[in-house]
Amino acid sequence: MQNSAGSPALSPQAVARQGGMAQLFKNRSLRGAVGLLSFFAIWQLLTSIGVIDAFLLPSPVAVAGAMWDMAVDGSLWIHLGASLRRVAIGFLLACIVGIALGLVSGWWRGVADFLRPVIEALRPIPPLAWIPITILWFGLGDSASYFLVFLGAVFPTYVATYTAVRGLDRNQMNAALCLGAKPWQLIWDVLVPASLPIVLPGMRIALGIGWMCVVTAELIAAQTGLGYLIQQSRMLFQINNVVAGMVTIGLVGFAMSAVLEMIERRVNAWAPSERS
């Protein structure tokens, strides 16, 4: 790949790769890439022929230029790193709490009866509505972001875990018990793998929501992060940087869910939902 710009003649590998390309076109991820590229191409077209005013929406090329500049001067990485760290911590907390609560309320009917109404009433409150009280409680520091990410991610994690535990096959549990399963074996060899086909997609959705929440939090209550970058650039009328921040958020979110989906396919290969 490194020397491809310099050599006009195609190497054998490159030819083979091209032959593979024809095959690959039937591949679903390639179709995805084509869709994404077309999106950028149409966007570029609309801005360069002037259908869209560049002052309202900069062209992808201009945005890429802005991203490049921020990547070179390092500011992009600082903001990205800050956002990633916040989402990681908030998401981790959400997983711990959501999975724990989901487990106990899935397992014990009585706990679910107490807990579910509370959770179902808290769940519809959008994270944005939590911002005033979040600032009141946590001020403008990182904790505010952790809390908002936590709020966004905890409910889908809880619901997925609860659903998974409720849906456990009684016969499978009984089979494990009559085979003499010890508690650790019941948990690690039965409960966990049986739940993953539901819990992992729930965690992927939770991470996506957490990623949206961290940006929301940073728009208002932070001094770093991609949300802060967007807000700051808006104040400085750097529309290219605003969109560059948005594109970064989109691409990183996309990459996160793609990676998680890949893990899911690996781990849950046995499950009916993963077979095509």
Place this chain on the structure above:
Amino acid sequence: MMQTIIASDTPSTAVPVQIDIRHVGKVFGGKGGDSAVIALDDVNLTIRKGEFISLLGPSGCGKSTLLGIVAGFQGVSSGKIEQNGRPILRPEPSRTVVFQDYALFGWMTVQQNVEFGLKAKGMAKRERAAIARELIALVRLSGFEDKYPHQISGGMKQRAAIARALAPDPDILLMDEPFGALDAQTRVLLQEEIARISSEAGKTVLFVTHGIDEAVFLADRVVVMSPRPGRVRQEVNVPLPRPRTAEMRSDPWFVQTVNELWETLKPEWQKGEEE
């Protein structure tokens, strides 16, 4: 009427009683006035070591409930149930279950499924792999050790489930309509296999079914249950020799017994269908 069916004398009293079910009743629901279901009412049954018992009866007569109680999955509402003189309180690897829907662990290979009960015993990896391979050979599944349950047929899944249940070397094997979901041919093949395996392994078997010929073909004793409330209606001893072979299905005694059982059960089956 019943006497005509009971063809041989009671089994030898020299063999010790393994499972003793005495005056067992089981009621579902009924708390706070909503209608209670009497699933079992005064069920009495003794199972001797090495016996193969078929539990036969129409849908809803409490066969699965009784099996679940013997397994220790649920308690009794009244009466008592003992294994070798000790009350059955919880599931134990001395009584393993083969379920109608297999209940194999979908995330484990056939080999890992069979090893599950051995792992629970804390057996070393090498040893349990060897034992599991032997059992897989016993149920004629060699070559499919590394397949996942969704990659094998229904009949194969049932064989795997049988191997898994045999792995902890139980005293008694409990089977709840294990062949219910299989086509007729596979069913007949597996019936012959289970007859072979149970006598080779010398296990006590409690086999739930609503197939009359299956019940008679496999059992030393057929226990017939009737519904609403679930009761033991009669017991039929099967004098056919072992090993059971396909020709025995045309044995006059076999044919006559199956027909007589069908005649006695028909009204109840019809009653069951109307519910």
